[in-house]
Amino acid sequence: MLKPRSAKDFPVSSFSVDLGSGYVMCGVCERRCLLKEGEKGYCGNRVNVDGKIRVIGYGILSAIESRPIEIKPLFHFWPNSTALTFSNWGCNFHCPWCQNYHLSFQTPDIKWGKTYSPEKIVKMALRNGDEGLCASFNEPTTQLEYLIDVFKLAKKKGLYNTIVSNGYMTFNALEALYEAGLDGLNFDIKGCYETYNKFIGALDPMIVFRNAKRALDLGIHVEIVYLMVTKANDWDECLRWVLKRHVDILGESVPLHINRYYPAWKYYEPPTDVNKLIAAYNIAKEEYNIEYVYVGNIGDWRYETTYCPKCGKPLIIRAGYRVLEYHVTNDNKCPYCNAKINIVGKFIRNKMTILPF
Numbered sequence: 001m002l003k004p005r006s007a008k009d010f011p012v013s014s015f016s017v018d019l020g021s022g023y024v025m026c027g028v029c030e031r032r033c034l035l036k037e038g039e040k041g042y043c044g045n046r047v048n049v050d051g052k053i054r055v056i057g058y059g060i061l062s063a064i065e066s067r068p069i070e071i072k073p074l075f076h077f078w079p080n081s082t083a084l085t086f087s088n089w090g091c092n093f094h095c096p097w098c099q100n101y102h103l104s105f106q107t108p109d110i111k112w113g114k115t116y117s118p119e120k121i122v123k124m125a126l127r128n129g130d131e132g133l134c135a136s137f138n139e140p141t142t143q144l145e146y147l148i149d150v151f152k153l154a155k156k157k158g159l160y161n162t163i164v165s166n167g168y169m170t171f172n173a174l175e176a177l178y179e180a181g182l183d184g185l186n187f188d189i190k191g192c193y194e195t196y197n198k199f200i201g202a203l204d205p206m207i208v209f210r211n212a213k214r215a216l217d218l219g220i221h222v223e224i225v226y227l228m229v230t231k232a233n234d235w236d237e238c239l240r241w242v243l244k245r246h247v248d249i250l251g252e253s254v255p256l257h258i259n260r261y262y263p264a265w266k267y268y269e270p271p272t273d274v275n276k277l278i279a280a281y282n283i284a285k286e287e288y289n290i291e292y293v294y295v296g297n298i299g300d301w302r303y304e305t306t307y308c309p310k311c312g313k314p315l316i317i318r319a320g321y322r323v324l325e326y327h328v329t330n331d332n333k334c335p336y337c338n339a340k341i342n343i344v345g346k347f348i349r350n351k352m353t354i355l356p357f
């Protein structure tokens with residue numbers, strides 16, 4: 001007969017510092033929760049038991065499905081491939097417009113929740129014919145130790161590893177992911193200081209740029225998402241604050257996805273004005289010279305298409321997050337003017353995935 005598990009049945013985190021007097025600090029994200037005996041971290045995935053932090057969300061997953069890499073969105077990484085995508089429970093941010101609130105604001109069921117071993121995840125991806133893995137939907141670093149175990153194994157089996165994250169991890173956590181075999185990531189910048197102060201809880205957006213830069217320096221592929229949310233980050237000054245850091249810190253060739261927001265959870269402002277999104281696209285391209293800019297969630301293929309930054313010809317035509325035409329040479333150059341195009345990995349031909357509704 002199955003017995004309910006307790007926190008002691010879960011692994012001890014190696015990303016913590018014992019501060020004495022019963023306090024332990026979690027070193028996974030820059031919230032750096034200070035936990036006294038029996039206390040749980042903000043994300044609900046870590047608890048102080050007998051002076052040690054136990055990873056109580058380890059391997060307890062909330063979703064697993066194969067998805068096109070374009071939907072992350074990662075447009076410049078293994079185009080047209082699929083990634084076995086998985087998520088856990090809980091998050092270190094509580095954005096009021098969260099689309100995945102049903103799993104981000106829950107805590108793992110440590111007593112009975114089903115645990116997926118790293119071996120099982122890797123086996124599922126291989127059986128499914130996926131080219132890689134993606135930890136997504138909620139903040140994946142809340143189960144950092146699990147990701148490390150999964151990614152190491154996936155690497156050995158020839159799969160790529162990616163995450164979709166709010167980018168708020170510590171350097172130690174990011175470097176540990178890199179060492180485990182992280183190949184690509186997408187960081188979601190929530191806006192300027194005002195957005196973070198008012199909606200996310202006085203956190204620092206510069207940490208996201210700091211980490212994105214560190215990832216680039218390590219050789220990890222980076223793309224940035226800016227979900228433009230009505231009255232939270234959709235005004236000109238806020239947009240320009242983000243664009244300037246993008247160019248100054250990350251450079252012009254890092255892709256930027258400006259996505260449309262729709263009301264969710266407890267944020268009821270109307271969906272982002274499409275004119276504002278198009279204006280932001282033009283500003284990013286023309287005034288800040290960002291080479292690969294996209295507008296997502298508006299269903300217009302022209303804004304999902306990759307254009308050559310030198311000659312302007314359409315190179316990768318996408319619609320509905322699927323690749324329809326691919327005109328980049330095998331050595332990642334524009335076939336018309338020979339300009340180098342920022343692509344990592346191989347284009348996967350003849351792969352069609354039916355998206356879940």
Ligand code: SF4
Nearest residue numbers: 026029032033041043
């Ligand atoms: S990972 Fe969770 S417990 Fe650790 S610092 Fe971040 S919010 Fe706190």
